[in-house]
Amino acid sequence: MSRYFKAEIRENRPVHTVHNLLTLNVPLSMPEPRPGQFFMVEVNKGTDPLLKRAFSLFRKTAQGVQILYRIRGKGTEILKDMKEGSEIEVLGPLGTCYPLPSGDTIPLIIAGGIGIASVFSLVEQLSGRATVFYGARTKNDLLMHKELKGFAKEILVSTDDGSAGQKGTIADSLSAFLSRPQSPTPKYRIYACGPHPLLKIVSEIAREFKISANISMEEHMACGIGACLGCVVRTRDGYTRVCKEGPVFEAREIVW
Ligand SMILES: Cc1cc2nc3c(=O)[nH]c(=O)nc-3n(C[C@H](O)[C@H](O)[C@H](O)COP(=O)(O)OP(=O)(O)OC[C@H]3O[C@@H](n4cnc5c(N)ncnc54)[C@H](O)[C@@H]3O)c2cc1C
Ligand code: FES
Known part of the structure; x- marks a missing residue:
């Protein structure tokens, strides 16, 4: 095709x-x-x-x-x-897509800045199941926030300057969310797209809380079809192409 x-x-x-x-x-x-x-x-x-x-x-x-x-x-x-x-x-x-969560799993979707572009359709497809952690520099940088509200179960906003939601990063808010005492602990799956430092921290949080996580990596791309090797990232199995084997990876595969 x-x-x-x-x-x-x-x-x-x-x-x-x-x-x-x-x-x-x-x-x-x-x-x-x-x-x-x-x-x-x-x-x-x-x-x-x-x-x-x-x-x-x-x-x-x-x-x-x-x-x-x-x-x-x-x-x-x-x-x-x-x-x-x-x-x-x-x-x-x-490229690869976000694997859908099983029926008893609560999806936690992390979007940093323009990362919202990659996860929006996932939130839409999960219609009302996902808790979204959405971070931006300021209130005005929260793109498509109103549209997102129609599809998410809950949106936890963080901004760098505190002009909307929590002041700070979405990684802080994810960590605080997961640290709340809960009994029994729900089954979660994390999905994230955003800048590299955010993805690294989210991967660490996922490991700490023993939650499966999928992250979307954004490397510079030339061909987009696996031919030029211009987009490789380091994984536990060696270097791999983001355009072909990604952009969505299991977070634990990536070597930061
Ligand atoms: C799988 C994938 C999905 C993407 N999805 C989106 C999306 O939905 N919306 C969106 O706005 N952007 C997305 N991007 C990033 C987008 O490809 C770049 O912003 C775009 O190529 C910039 O082109 P340009 O000619 O305007 O900038 P250029 O002149 O090529 O570069 C301008 C600046 O942006 C930086 N830059 C360019 N590409 C990237 C990149 N891939 N990662 C980090 N920095 C980069 C350059 O280093 C330079 O500093 C995605 C990238 C990938 C790999
Ligand atoms: S962009 Fe050419 S191999 Fe990925």
Whole structure:
């Protein structure tokens, strides 16, 4: 089944000062994307930048496939100016997905900043089962918070400046949540996406509390299909490709 297709931009609108929501009309032949998977998206018709850029599946709705992206450098600067009706090349859905929790397991979903883009569709799929720990720098950086409320059981917000929720990091809030006396202790599974330091701390917390955890790693990617070895990370079994064997890994596999 081909994962290469041309998609028409249905909408490409700002949702924040440096974030856009891109909606793509995709062909019916595209394999169904699953939470955690990603797409390699053409950001330029010319040669600079030449390479496609990696973006997580944010949501798939009746309108199409949605990508929530931060305008960061050359590629996303060009992408943000692409107009409705333009056609772009896309490769995907690619990579591994978040394994769904068993029926008696409470999913704890950790989103740091733009990491919300990767876990949003998981929260949506788990409709009302997930407790979400959502962290950002300030209240204004909590993207899609209102939309998330419709799908989560509970959202525990942390901001660096205390302008919303707890002041501090979501790792602190996760740790405090798990340290509460509970009898019997519920069965949890952790899912996380965000900056590397956050993923490392979440992995340590998961180990401390003996909870299975899946984390989504975001390395620089060139090909996205396992050919260039540009995205490798160190695991307990040696170096492995984030685009092919990931981006979703068991947290205990990663060597930090
Ligand atoms: C599997 C995967 C899923 C992703 N999902 C999303 C998403 O849903 N939304 C989103 O906004 N971004 C996502 N990213 C990151 C996104 O690919 C980069 O932000 C994008 O490629 C930047 O392109 P650019 O040309 O604008 O920036 P560049 O000019 O290439 O780089 C600008 C700056 O961003 C840094 N940077 C670029 N790519 C990465 C990366 N992968 N990790 C860390 N730093 C990086 C560079 O070092 C540089 O400092 C994802 C990355 C991966 C690997
Ligand atoms: S990006 Fe080329 S091997 Fe992963």
